[in-house]
Amino acid sequence: MLKTRLIRIAVASVVALALGAGIAWWQLDQQRTARQVGSAGSSLAVTPGVPIGGPFTLTDHTGETVTEADFHGRLMLVYFGFSSCPDFCPTDLSIIAQAVDELGPAGEAVVPVFVSVDPNRDTPEVLASYVGLFHPRMVGLTGSDEQIAAVADAYRVYYARVPSDDPDFYAVDHTTFTYLMGPDGSNLLMFPHGTHPERMAEAVAQHLPATGS
Ligand code: NI
Numbered sequence: 001m002l003k004t005r006l007i008r009i010a011v012a013s014v015v016a017l018a019l020g021a022g023i024a025w026w027q028l029d030q031q032r033t034a035r036q037v038g039s040a041g042s043s044l045a046v047t048p049g050v051p052i053g054g055p056f057t058l059t060d061h062t063g064e065t066v067t068e069a070d071f072h073g074r075l076m077l078v079y080f081g082f083s084s085c086p087d088f089c090p091t092d093l094s095i096i097a098q099a100v101d102e103l104g105p106a107g108e109a110v111v112p113v114f115v116s117v118d119p120n121r122d123t124p125e126v127l128a129s130y131v132g133l134f135h136p137r138m139v140g141l142t143g144s145d146e147q148i149a150a151v152a153d154a155y156r157v158y159y160a161r162v163p164s165d166d167p168d169f170y171a172v173d174h175t176t177f178t179y180l181m182g183p184d185g186s187n188l189l190m191f192p193h194g195t196h197p198e199r200m201a202e203a204v205a206q207h208l209p210a211t212g213s
Contacts, residue, residue: 052179052187054154058115058147061127061140068185075110075188075207076181077200080157082118082172083130088193089114090134096178097135098197099204106208107201112138117159118172119148155179180204 053068060066077096081089093114100107112135116122119142122130127140142148152159157175164170176193178200188207191200 052155052190053181053185056147056151056154058141058143058151059124061124061131061142063124066139066141071111071113071181072185073183075183075204076113076179077110077204078113078115078155078179078181079177080115080117080152080155080159080174081176082116082174083122083126084118085172085174088174088176092176092178092193093131093134093138095195095197095200097138099200100135100137102197102201103205103208106205108137109208110204114138114140115148115151116140116142117148117152117157117174118161119143119145121168180207182207183209 055068057065057067077100079089079092079096081092083089093112096112100110100112103110114127114131114134116127122140122142124140124142127142131138131140141151143151151157157177159172159174162171162173178191178195179187180189180191180203182188189203191203
């Protein structure tokens with residue numbers, strides 16, 4: 001339907017504009033502490049001491065309560081978004097899944113994690129069917145508005161619901177970085193939207209524990 005298409009185009013435009021503003025703000029905030037690494041310059045390495053990450057209490061896609069401690073000892077690739085996102089989230093979650101698979105058996109030390117910034121719609125049940133579309137080991141996390149606000153704040157993630165007349169059809173603009181978290185929960189790297197999966201895998205591989213093989 002033309003009307004539906006026009007609405008989608010309008011929403012996508014607003015999301016893109018708002019996202020651009022959010023990212024510009026975020027990058028201004030970050031540029032003193034981040035430096036580009038890699039030949040293609042497509043990943044950002046955060047210098048130690050930058051406070052990204054930290055304790056959280058959330059609900060996973062199976063309905064279990066989880067905290068950051070449940071992931072200690074493993075690496076996490078963390079992405080914040082919402083399951084009805086038309087483009088950014090599916091693109092980046094596919095990249096994360098491809099990067100994890102690219103690592104082969106060593107990739108099992110990496111947990112792909114999707115944190116919803118739309119907890120009202122993204123129930124554990126919704127996330128269960130969503131994350132499975134991307135990777136069998138992807139963990140979906142949701143929570144109360146307060147819990148999501150707290151974890152977004154800890155990761156310095158920007159998100160905001162776009163005003164809409166339809167309570168069931170709205171967009172949420174959000175930061176589109178992927179965060180690589182170390183075995184102790186500290187931030188190691190962050191990748192911008194659209195990073196090539198092979199480049200993400202190469203960067204993550206440098207942080208995997210030695211396998212001895
Ligand atoms: Ni999204």
